[in-house]
Amino acid sequence: MLKQLVLAASLALAVPANADPEFWKHEWPDTDFSRTSVENWVEILSGGPPKDGIPALSDPQFIRVSDETGIMGMEPVVTVEIKGAEPRAYPIRYLTWHEIVNDKVGGVPIAVTFCPLCNSALTFDRRVKGRVLTFGVSGKLRNSDMVMYDRETQSWWQQALGIGIVGEMTGAELRALPTWMESWDQFRARHPEGLVMAQPAHARRYGSNPYVNYDSSSRPFLYSGESPPHGIAALARVVRVGDRAWPLERLVVAGELREAGVVIRWEAGQASALDTGTIGRGKDVGSIRVRTAGGQDMPHDVMFAFAFHAFWPDGQWMLGR
Structure with a gap:
């Protein structure tokens, strides 16, 4: 699986997929394809890995900034600062291989996302229409951007937009939070007592x-x-x-x-x-x-x-x- 993921990520495995939504129903039997904002299904392509082939994270662990010794100073991190919670850094060295981290910070359920092919790093509030959603990586691309999905309704979401595009959640919008990318050195200079996501327990070349x-x-x-x-x-x-x-x-x-x-x-x-x-x-x-x-x-x-x-x-x- 690691070799397949590396090859896919290096742009060697991605292939166009059948544009007929009937094709997707076999892989996504619980997704309501009758509800969609996608007008041209040719826009939806397979990026190589299947559903969850790039494993999103839902139980991230954290350590103190002072205990982290493996991250290089200029490496990018996504900084999340939410009132009432300690500042947290989510290193791109992990997000490159997982693309989504579902977390809860200061009582706010969030999804930290990174689409390498668009260089898009956005953090969303996971509360939508009175529900808390958990996001995964569909393995699909649209305009080279990651298509996410939520595990609760199996709806598809456009990462760059934060909008549901297929399924029950079509048209629903995720609220983007004011987070940003900066270097590890910049984060730890401001928050020497802050938290940083620990290395996940996956076999990846972090x-x-x-x-x-x-x-x-x-x-x-x-x-x-x-x-x-x-x-x-x-x-x-x-x-x-x-x-x-x-x-x-x-x-x-x-x-x-x-x-x-x-x-x-x-x-x-x-x-x-x-x-x-x-x-x-x-x-x-x-x-x-x-x-x-x-x-x-x-x-x-x-x-x-x-x-x-x-x-x-x-x-x-x-x-x-």
Whole structure:
């Protein structure tokens, strides 16, 4: 299974799947395919691993920052700070191989998600329509983005959008939480007494990147949609806030931007998780923090430009021209 997962993650196993939803019913007998927002089933492809072939986590363990000695300083982590709870870091070295962590922080059930193929790291409140959902990895892709599913209704969800796209939960929206990616060094400098997710009890090559040089590719994996406008490279990083996207290269030059009612800051020191074979040695892409003008953290994403264009085709490009 590990060899299969590594090959799939390195883009060698993924194959298009039958676009007829009747095909999916054999694999997903408890999913209501009569309810969907998907208009063209050709958009749904198999990423290689089957349902749960990439195992989401639902019982993460944590250790003190001072007890963690195996994470390199520039390695990216997803930082979760919820009132009433100790700050927590979820290392991308684990999320690369599991993509979803179901957890509960400060009484809030959350799902920390990472789609390597879109560089999308979002954290959601798992409470929907009076129910607490538990998420898994479907093994399907749409516009190269992970399709999640919930174990309670077997509905499918688009990770980049946080919206149900197939099944009982079609049209339901997950509430995104104001979390962000930063380096391990940046997290532990602010929270020396904080918590960090411990290494899961799975046989995976944690700390390695199975998508070597992916963010230097000219084309996304299993993506047949339009290229981004304005001559922006498909795999250029953009900072998405709502339906607006700021090219990361603007932030690298400016350091801080105050536009459209938000304050976006860039700080050097975070390695790309999609560059070299060792995550902690990836090129420095820096860390982003997004706040309101009043200083409140805001939900946002640092994703590839092609994914923003695919899911927000009428979105606004903040080019500063």
